[in-house]
Amino acid sequence: MNEQTLELMTWLIPALPILAFFIIALVAHRNRTLSWVIAWIAIMSSLVLSWTVSLNVLTSSLHELEEHPVQISSTIDWLPLGDYYQGEWLQIGVAVDPLTAIMLLMVSTATTMIFIYSVGYHNWGHGLGKHKGEPQHDMTEEPLLARFFGYMCLFGGAMLMLVVSDNLLLLFIAWEIMGFCSYALIGFWYAREYPDPKDMPIPRIPPRKASIKAFMTTRVADVVMLLGIVFMWTAFGTMNFSQAFTAEKFQEVIAIIGPVGLAIMTLMIFTGTVGKSAQWPLHVWLPDAMEGPTPVSAIIHAAAMVSAGIFMLLRIFPMIAVSLEATPWTGLIIAGIGAFTAIMAATIAVAQYDVKAVLAYSTISQLGFMVAAIGLGAYVAAVFHLITHAFFKALLFLASGSVIHGMEHGALHAHDHHHDPQDMRYMGGLRKKMPVTFWTFLIGGLALAGFPLITAGFWSKDEIFADAWYQWSHDQKTLALVVFVTLAVAALLTAFYTMRQISLTFLGKPRTELAEHASESSRFMTIPLVILSIFAVAVGWSGISDRFLGTSDIFYNFFHHYAGAQYFHLFEELYEMGLVSHKIESLPWSWMPLITSLVVALGGLALGWLVYARRPLEKGQQDPMVNALGPVHRFLNNKWGWDGLYDKLFIKPTIWFSERVAYELIDKRIIDGILHFIARTTYKIGAYLKLFEEKVISGGLDRVKDLFLSVSREFRYLQTGKIQEYALISVFIATALAVVILLINSGWLVNLF
Secondary structure (H helix, E strand, O other), X not given: OOHHXXXXXXXXXXXXXXHXXXXXXXXXXXXXXXXXXXXXXXXXXXXHHHHHHHXXXXXXXXXXXXXXXXXXXXXXXXXXXXXXXXXXXXXXXXEEOHHHHHHHHHHHHHHHHHHHHHHHHHOOEOOEXXXXXOOOOOOOOOOOHHHHHHHHHHHHHHHHXXXXXXXXXXXXXXXXXXXXXXXXXXXXXXXXXXXXXXXXXXXXXXXXXXXXXXXXXXXXXXXXXXXXXXXXXXXXXXXXXXXXXXXXXXXXXXXXXXXXXXXXXXXXXXXXHHHHOOOOOOOOHHHHHHHOOHHHHXXXXXXXXXXXXXXXXXXXXXXXXXXXXXXXXXXXXXXXXXXXXXXXXXXXXXXXXXXXXXXXXXXXXXXXXXXXXXXXXXXXXXXHHHHHHHHHHHHHHHHHHHHHHHHHHHHHHHOOOOOOOOEHHHOOOHHHHOHHHHHHHHHHHHXXXXXXXXXXXXXXXXXXXXXXXXXXXXXXXXXXXXXXXXXXXXXXXXXXXXXXXXXXXXXOOOOOHHHHOOOOOOHHHHHHHHHHHHHHHHHHHHHOOHHHHOOOOXXXXXXXXXXXXXXXXXXXXXXXXXXXXXXXXXXOXXXXXXXXXXXXXXXXXXXXXXXXXXXXXXXXXXXXXXXXXXXXXXXXXXXXXXXXXXXXXXXXXXXXXXHHHHHHHHHHHHHHHHHHHHHHHHHHHHHHHHHHHHHXXXXXXXXXXXXXXXXXXXXHOOOOOOHHHHHHHHHHHHHHHHHXXXXXXXXXXXXXX
């Protein structure tokens, strides 16, 4: 396929879903079926284009990738800079390199599965996905159903645009579009209300408040990120990745702003990831984002949004690598935030009962794994875990939505609207009620737990452990050892809460009428689950480390030799210049990472089995962890108290400042006082001007007018209309003039004066 065709196809990948959004919004918004059909056509077309472009890059030889990492690129002039006639333009474009190709495969596939699933989830297809005899789905909370697919198209298109963008500005534009879409979709059921959280088994906030919380939290990070982008433009003179990330450019920038300046720039841009990928301390928005429909949760947690934050870090990884070498505290901040987030979120997930909340905190934890890996400079491991996590987390969220859908179906039949269909304490026994959902959820859960040798999660986590252990054992980096131990404990907890979730949801006997009457979801929902479960297993085999396979022409680590090829040549140059101390190389064999991966995965699953699966909970039985942990369980169930802490530290002081200082003091007293003073002063000046106008201007004109009228009245008497009088007067005037002239000529009049 020729290069021009591939470039056009790359532009169309994000353009088609975005175009579908406008078509749905302007034309098809009154037709639900037409809306999802348009959405399907758009996203499936992007899927075909994405796979075609990616496979064209994929089929290039590794040698070509090393020498020319960008295979497909196209730029256009966007905005003129300076004098228009000098031809200086700000350019934007698309580029497909190894990292982009891998991301396109994941994003397009996962998003397409979510779109297919959405039709069955919402029962929008005129009977599609409905069970025989099933009561009609309550649509009262969905005011404009076509809006959902419109926003989903815009969401998917923005993520695809972010992936193929060749510069940080276009990436940021797509970044902000996704921020809007997350706000709109999290608050999609904006009319939904909840009782007082104190009266709810699982406290929640209404969707509209959750959407505002997500939007405002991520905006805090995005402002700092935008400043970092401006800093990059000032220092590098470009925002294009391939132009900025060269060895010569790094040397030039460090000479100008110094290593500390580069580190500050890196951390400012990294702040955007802290918000978008829900890392501590800006992680609080993501669990509440579960108030949106489950397909929204899946696309946020897997295919887009949070994955965008990690992808952005991978995009600027050369900048991060140089900063890590020049200023070690940069790695301490990035890896420290990632490792702390991983362990913190894992402990919270252990004590949650909402089936989606467990997965939400699991996502935060797994994203912490990736951020920690990037903070250690483990580029390939981060890419690998990003892709594997996206597939098995999309699977888990869609499967949890299937569980909720089945429980809601049971609630309709049992006429039970008192129990929360998302509360795992009210489930149980769904393995027989929903077999397809159970087996696919089990596959996704084992992948999340890192079940050895089979699932994708095992191989990607093992790669992170191997990088951390290598840096400790060879370079004696204390940070690497701390990250290694922290992530190992987080992985152990991950396996434990995964088995806990599977046991509470599917094993044992139904604990409520909801679970007793639950039934399997439609094929529109189960087929995507089956497809994603295949990826949740098989995608891990493509990244098995060379530590296991050795060097072979047939079997090799796809993620290392393909994704890593993007920066092979660059890092060799950086290494020769002394800007980095390591090239992108395969790690040597070590037993410790493998043993750790096996112990934490099998140990966590075994512990979860002993506590929850060996003797599944009975109806009315309390969670064993409540008595075992006591106050610690309440602390974890309360999510470490972050929401309450932020409420006291930021929200309430902000409200107090807004009401008492900004409104009462500044607005009403100072600003309004100044405005009222200006108003009174202006009024008085106006009154004097009015008096001046009345007395001087209008009065003076009136007096002039009256004078002219009186004079005209006197002269009016001279107009008699008699010709004889006019002739006599003319004679008198002529005689008078003649006398005056004679006197002047005689000089008598002159002598007189």
